[in-house]
Amino acid sequence: MTLFFISLAVIVGGALAALAASANNRIANFIGSAGCAAGCALGLYAAVDALFSGEAPSFHAPWSVPYGSLSFSMDPLSAFFLIPLFGLCMAAAVYGAGYMAHHADRRLGPPWFFYNILVAAMAIVVTAGNGVLFLVAWEVMSISSFILVMFDHSQASTRRAGLIYIVAAHLGVAFLFAMFILLGGEAGSLDFDTFKGAASPAAAGVIFTLALIGFGSKAGFMPFHVWLPEAHPAAPSHVSAVMSGVMIKMGVYGLLRVIYFLDQPQWWWGAALIFIGVVSGVMGAMLALGENDMKRLLAYSSVENMGIIAAAMGLGTLGMATHTHTVAALGFGGALYHVINHSVFKGLLFMGAGTVLANTHTQNISLLGGIMKKAPLTGLFFAVGSVAICGLPPLNGFMGELLVYMAAFTGIKEVSNKILMAGGVVTLAGLAMIGGLAVAVFTKAFGMAFLGEARSEKAAMAHDPGRLMTWPMGALAAMTLVLGLGAPLTPHLLAAPAGLVAGFDPSHVKEAFDSMALPLYGAAIVSAALALFLFIAWAVRQSALKGKQIRRAVTWDCGYAAPKATMQYTPSSFAQPFTGYFRAILRPVSKLEIPDGYFPAKGSFTGWIVDVCDKYVFAGLFSAVGWTIAKLQKVKTFRANVYIFYTTGAIIALFAITFGFTR
Amino acid sequence: MNAFNPASLAYPVIALAVSPFLLGLINRTKAVWAGRRGQPLLQAYYDIEKLFGKGAVYSKTTTWVFRAGPIASLGCMVTASFLVPFGGNPAALAFEGDIILFAYIMGLARFFTVAAALDTGSAFEGMGASREVFFAVITEVVFFLGLAALVIQTGSVSLSGVLKAEGALGWASTSLVAAALFVVILAENCRIPVDDPNTHLELTMIHEVMVLDHSGPDFAFIQAAQSVKLWLTCSILAQALIPVMHGGVLSSIYMVNVVLALCIAIGTVESTMARLRLINVPQLIVGAGALCALGLILLFR
Numbered sequence: 033m034t035l036f037f038i039s040l041a042v043i044v045g046g047a048l049a050a051l052a053a054s055a056n057n058r059i060a061n062f063i064g065s066a067g068c069a070a071g072c073a074l075g076l077y078a079a080v081d082a083l084f085s086g087e088a089p090s091f092h093a094p095w096s097v098p099y100g101s102l103s104f105s106m107d108p109l110s111a112f113f114l115i116p117l118f119g120l121c122m123a124a125a126v127y128g129a130g131y132m133a134h135h136a137d138r139r140l141g142p143p144w145f146f147y148n149i150l151v152a153a154m155a156i157v158v159t160a161g162n163g164v165l166f167l168v169a170w171e172v173m174s175i176s177s178f179i180l181v182m183f184d185h186s187q188a189s190t191r192r193a194g195l196i197y198i199v200a201a202h203l204g205v206a207f208l209f210a211m212f213i214l215l216g217g218e219a220g221s222l223d224f225d226t227f228k229g230a231a232s233p234a235a236a237g238v239i240f241t242l243a244l245i246g247f248g249s250k251a252g253f254m255p256f257h258v259w260l261p262e263a264h265p266a267a268p269s270h271v272s273a274v275m276s277g278v279m280i281k282m283g284v285y286g287l288l289r290v291i292y293f294l295d296q297p298q299w300w301w302g303a304a305l306i307f308i309g310v311v312s313g314v315m316g317a318m319l320a321l322g323e324n325d326m327k328r329l330l331a332y333s334s335v336e337n338m339g340i341i342a343a344a345m346g347l348g349t350l351g352m353a354t355h356t357h358t359v360a361a362l363g364f365g366g367a368l369y370h371v372i373n374h375s376v377f378k379g380l381l382f383m384g385a386g387t388v389l390a391n392t393h394t395q396n397i398s399l400l401g402g403i404m405k406k407a408p409l410t411g412l413f414f415a416v417g418s419v420a421i422c423g424l425p426p427l428n429g430f431m432g433e434l435l436v437y438m439a440a441f442t443g444i445k446e447v448s449n450k451i452l453m454a455g456g457v458v459t460l461a462g463l464a465m466i467g468g469l470a471v472a473v474f475t476k477a478f479g480m481a482f483l484g485e486a487r488s489e490k491a492a493m494a495h496d497p498g499r500l501m502t503w504p505m506g507a508l509a510a511m512t513l514v515l516g517l518g519a520p521l522t523p524h525l526l527a528a529p530a531g532l533v534a535g536f537d538p539s540h541v542k543e544a545f546d547s548m549a550l551p552l553y554g555a556a557i558v559s560a561a562l563a564l565f566l567f568i569a570w571a572v573r574q575s576a577l578k579g580k581q582i583r584r585a586v587t588w589d590c591g592y593a594a595p596k597a598t599m600q601y602t603p604s605s606f607a608q609p610f611t612g613y614f615r616a617i618l619r620p621v622s623k624l625e626i627p628d629g630y631f632p633a634k635g636s637f638t639g640w641i642v643d644v645c646d647k648y649v650f651a652g653l654f655s656a657v658g659w660t661i662a663k664l665q666k667v668k669t670f671r672a673n674v675y676i677f678y679t680t681g682a683i684i685a686l687f688a689i690t691f692g693f694t695r
Numbered sequence: 696m697n698a699f700n701p702a703s704l705a706y707p708v709i710a711l712a713v714s715p716f717l718l719g720l721i722n723r724t725k726a727v728w729a730g731r732r733g734q735p736l737l738q739a740y741y742d743i744e745k746l747f748g749k750g751a752v753y754s755k756t757t758t759w760v761f762r763a764g765p766i767a768s769l770g771c772m773v774t775a776s777f778l779v780p781f782g783g784n785p786a787a788l789a790f791e792g793d794i795i796l797f798a799y800i801m802g803l804a805r806f807f808t809v810a811a812a813l814d815t816g817s818a819f820e821g822m823g824a825s826r827e828v829f830f831a832v833i834t835e836v837v838f839f840l841g842l843a844a845l846v847i848q849t850g851s852v853s854l855s856g857v858l859k860a861e862g863a864l865g866w867a868s869t870s871l872v873a874a875a876l877f878v879v880i881l882a883e884n885c886r887i888p889v890d891d892p893n894t895h896l897e898l899t900m901i902h903e904v905m906v907l908d909h910s911g912p913d914f915a916f917i918q919a920a921q922s923v924k925l926w927l928t929c930s931i932l933a934q935a936l937i938p939v940m941h942g943g944v945l946s947s948i949y950m951v952n953v954v955l956a957l958c959i960a961i962g963t964v965e966s967t968m969a970r971l972r973l974i975n976v977p978q979l980i981v982g983a984g985a986l987c988a989l990g991l992i993l994l995f996r
Contacts, residue, residue, distance in 0.1 A: 401816070404758045415760070415810075424803040425796060437795045441852040444843055450995065457843055457991060464839035467799070468832035471806055475828055479813030485756055551792030554698060558774060558788060558796055562803075566770035569916065573766060576912035580750035587754040587815045588907050601813075601821020609829040613977060 033089040035078040036106065036159070039118075040152050043071035047148035054141025064144025065129035068151055072122035075155060079114035082106045083528065090161065099222045103161030108528035109292065112368060113158040113285045116375035120277045121151045123504040127383050128270035130500030134390045135268070143183055147271065150176040154278060158285050163212040163222035170208065170282075174201040177279060180271045181263045193262035200249060200259035207246030208286075214239050215293065227293040236294045240301050243290040244308075251283025253342055254312040255645040257335045261319075264334070265327035265395065269386020272327060276334045277379035281371050284341055288364070291349060292533045299353040299451050305346030306455050310462030313339025315617060317469035321476065321610050322618045322641035324603050326385045326395040329477055330378065333421065336466060336473075337374045340436065341367045343459045347439040350455045352534050359443050359452060361544030364530035366435030369522060373428045373515060377420040380508040381477075384414035387497050387505075388481065392490040397477065397603045402486035406494040411482045413505040418474040420512040423467055426559030428515035431522075431552060437463060438551055476606050485597035517559060520552040604639050611641060619644060703787040707776040713951075714926035715739035715919070717958045721886075724962025739922060743915045751911035756816045764811025765909060765916035771804035772923040779927050780855040782947035783939035789855035794842055797854060798835065801883075804920070805831060812905035823904035826973065830889065830901070833980045834882045840987035841872045841879070845935060847994045858934035859942075871990035873936045878983035880928045880961070882976075884921070887965040889976050929957045 046067015053059040082089055090105035106114070128147065132140050153176060156169035178201065182194040216222040218239075219230035231239055249256035260280070264272045291297060316335030323329040348363025350356075387410045388403060389395050404411035420427035440463065443449075443456030486492040496502060515522075523545040531541035589595040604611075611620040619642040627635035667678075719736040726733025735741070753761065778793045778800075780786040786793070809827055812820040845857045848865060882889045885902035894900055906917050933953040939946040971979060 402756075404760065404814075408758075411758075419803070419806060422802065422806060423799065424806060425799055430796075430799055433799075434792060434795055438792050438852065441792075441794075441843075441846055444846055445850055445852075447847060453847075453995065457840075460839055460843055461836055464798075464836045465832060467802065468828070468835040471802055471809070472828035472832060475806060475809040475813065475824065479810050479824070483758065483760060483810065483814040484816030547791075550698075550790055554788065554790030554793060555796050557698075558778065558793070558800075561777065561788075562770060562774040562800065565773045566766060569766045569770040569773075573762075573912050573916065576747055576915075577751060580911070582750055583752045584755050585752050587756050587817045588819075589817070590819065597816070599818055600816045601818050601825065606821060606825045609825060610832075612974075613829070 033078075033091045033104065033106065035074055035081075036089075036104075036155075037091075039071045039075035039078060040155060041071075042074060043068055043148050043152045043155075046071060047145045047152070050141045050144035050148070052141075054139055057136055057140045060139075060141035060144055061129055061132050064141070064148060065125045068125035068144075068148045069122045071148075072118040072125065072151065075114060076118040076122065079106070079111045079118060083108055083111040083115070083525065086528065092161075095162075095165070097164055099216065100164035101162045101223060102165065103223060103225075104156075104159045105161045105224070106159055108532050109285070109288060110158045112525075112529040113281065113371070114155060116281065116372045117151075117154055117158065117278050120375045120379045121154075121274055123508055124270040124273045124277075124379060124383070127273070127386075127501050127504040128268070130498055131268060131270050131386055131390060138183075143180060143268070146176040146179045147274075150180065150274070150279075154282060157282050161224045163216055163224070167205070167208065167212065170205060173279065173282065174198075174205065177263075177267075177271070177275060181267045183268050183271075184266060190266045193266040197259045197263040200256070204246050204249035204256070207242045207249075211239055211242035211246055211290070214242065224289075224293075229293075229295040231294055233296070233298075236296070237298060240290065240294060240297075243287055244304065247283040247286035247290070248308065248342075249283070250280060250286070251342070252280050252312075252335050252338050253283075253308050254315055254335065254339070255649050257312065257316070258643065258646045258650055260335060261323075261328045261331040261643070264331035264382075265325060269327075269382055269389060272330075272386070273379040273382035276331065276382060277375035280334060280338060281375065284338070284345070284367070284371055287345065288367075288533050291345075291352075292535070295535060297349045297353045299350060302346045302348075302350030302353055302455060303451070305349055306343050306459055307346075309339045309341070309343030309346055310458060311339070312336065312342060313462055313466040314469065317466055317473055318610065318614055318617055319641065319643055320473045321469060321607050322620070324397045324640075326388070326397055326400075326477065326481060327382070329397070329473065330381055330385060333470075333473060334374070334378060336470065337370065337378070337421070340433065340463065340466060341370050341374070343462060344370060344436040344439065347436070347443060347455060347459055348530075348534060350443065350452055351439070354446075354449055354452055356443070356446060356449065356452060357534075357536060357540045357544045358547055359439050359446070360534040361530055361536070361541065362435050362439035362442060362548055364533050365523070365526040365545070365548060366432060366439055368526050368529055369435055370432040373420070373432045373512075376508050376511045376515065377417045377427075377429060380413060380417040380505055380512070381421065383501070383505050383508070384410055384417060387501055388494055390497065391494045394488070394490050397481050399488040400481040400486070400491045401484045401597065401600065402482075402491060403494045404482040406486075406492065407496045409496045409502050410494075410505070413502075413509045414482060415478055416509040416512055418478040420516075422470045422474050424471075425555065426516045426562055427512045428519070429512070431516055431519035431555060433463065433467070434519075434551060434555055435548065438548070472607075472610065476603055480603040480606060484600050487597050487600065517556055520549060520556050523548045523552065611639075617644060618642075619647070698788065698790045700785050700787055700789065703780070703784055706779070706781045706784075707773060707787060709781075710776040710779075710923055710926050711773065711919070714922040715743060717925050717929065717954070718922050720955060720958045721962040721965065724959050725966045728963065728966030739918065743918050746910075746915035746918065747912050749911040751913060754815050754908055757814045757908075760807075761811045761814040761908070762913070764807045764814075765913040765920070767807035768804045768920035769916045769923075771800045772920045772927070775800045776923060776927055778854055779930060780858050780934065781930060782934075782942065782950035783859050784942035784947065785855035785859070789853050791852045791856075793853050793855070794846075794857065795852075798838060801924075802831075802835075808905060811909075815908045817908065819904050820907060823901050826901045827905060830882055830976060830980065833977055833984065834879050837875055837980060837984040837987055838879050840984060840991060841876050841935075844868055844872045844987060844990045844994060847991070854931070858931065859938060865993065868990035868993040869935070871986045871993070873932060875983040875986040875990070876932045876935060877960075878980060880925075880932055881964070882980055883928055884925045886961055888968050888971040888979065891970050925958075926954070929954045933957055
């Protein structure tokens, strides 16, 4: 635990030093990022050590705040979440040092201060052992990330994004307050070690629902995802990587922690999680497909991946509720593995998009194209990230999804248990559809932005960045392969946290995870075979072409005399079959100016999609709130005696309520 | 079930060697229906050999992604052939969960074919790529629902276990699933009524238009990969339809004949049907999904 606190001290120290050095941008940029990276490295070591040694170090100290205590603990679940947290934040800090140099016209001290505070707050969120401490850290996390989102506050769109984000974050935390009050009331204390199994079955259902909304809004589950596609694109790219790769996982951590506290789940919790997961996964992927802004596309893709995690947690919960240990272990194991995987490849993809943005000053895919030739390294890393996030072998995305698929199939095989069977079939169909959609999304993102010819002058300005930015991307790209081929070793890593959540005794954990190892070994062996056959195919092609005539020509242009880059298929046209067929969800809107006259000079087409949740759910909700508030304006009289009357009334009401409760 | 079956290593070799013949058989079937003599049965072999001996033309627009497309296609199909059992014998590599791996290796091949098409910057190829990923979304769901029905019946999550059922299969759900899988085969292998492998009008094509720019050995790879895919998908359907309980050489020969019969059926469908309008293709595949769902509901009793 000492090492963990030292790492926090280094990170916070870096934050303060960066703020103090604000006058000199170069020093602030160096101190902020180096402090964060060094602290993260220490923390990573502490977390890995805690997870592998099987010990759960903890620390307790009194705190003058009512109901609060300075309790920290690093049980397997906390330690597990610290690994992607420190790992990605370290990579993003190094990348950020290179990235922020592009913004040298701004003061870099404050952004680094808030970045490091964000990292420290997240580390406290996953280790906090007391409700008050947890909520304080949670708020610090939300506020520091809000300030980072507002980095580009001179733009109206950024201010709008920041507003939506801060409102969404606080609506979410309101549910968490209610949840902790209820849970603390049942347990008689806000310390986490009193929570386990304390809630009565009736209260447990309410607590779970509150947690699902509160933590789900941070995790970006549909329909609480609306802040995600606004806030992630607005933030600087290394912050987007951390927000998408790690911060939204805090919601997953919270939900898993609550499932652990509540001990005896009911089957409908699992069903609700599976439903939310499949809806988030499918709709997130579709909205990503309709999106032409690279970072918004990646943000929607995060909604999709959180859907996969939610569905996996749902299977795990169903397995717990029906006492089917294998399904529970595979479900929670798959969810945890996907947490790590998503942080690796989504971090990588946001960094790739950030590199393009830094050079070309646009993240509109319709203006990009041909970047692979200008920035081959960035293109390669983005390609690796795309293959990984599509869940294709031999990279890590596949291995995580394999566990979830196995959970679903194992559930389906339990013929005597119809609930489990239905949950399995729904998850299976959802995953299959998500898998297909992900390929469509990322062939679009990668193919349209990086391949073909440059569609604009801006796109032609792309180039590979310096080592500070390429090395973190390269490291993350290598991690996708390591976590893919090394998958057979992960059950040992997943066993402790997944077993903790599911409440297994050790013999069940071992049995369940032994069954998990075999598919992973098989997949790794076949992946190795795949690599071998790809190499053989490459070698055969090389020898077949040896000594033959190889010509360079233009792309087959079907009789056109002057092929131009603007004649390429556009991202919108690539997505058109989907936007047409799924128009009930995607709501395509277009503005068309038809060329007119004998020598038409002008014609234009603009198309975009509308997020149904955004437009029909929340817009309606907030206009209703606005209407109510406008009505309430009438009670404002600007006369002191009336206000004194209100205040007295409120105090009397409070007394009555308190008396009613304590009687 | 053993994870590794050395005796079954013959099947990937057979898949690679025999599969181009299936294309010839389908073409001959279509010729007979049309009253023509048709091309030689071994035409696909001649084509692949000829292309293999040629040089290549590459567009100036393309990068390594374009060259990776054919390599990935063939490499993935060969790898997948190690997972598919044949004639009651388990596959060379068989383990719980290989079903999922099989589907996703197909997905990897698709990813690189589509990326290679987009690398040319051609509007035609972009169009084909867009259609390919769109139809794949729905076919993948149908494929997995069909597999779920087989998994429930057999209690195994391995192709080798699912396709060599020891228990009695419910005929009703099996025939529903088999009908759906037949549609999946037509869609995945770009056959009529989903796609027309013989057309030369780019606007109407899906797979063929994606590979317009490939030439020489690259195109030979694509042709070979396409025929292996046809072999693999047909042999999965053949074994789901008529499971052979006892392995051995005789049942393998029997199963080859079932696959050939399936190809004649595909040729017959191609001769007696027109290509569907593109906007109607999803209806066909969703219809197949409905058959699978019905098959699943029968098993839920």
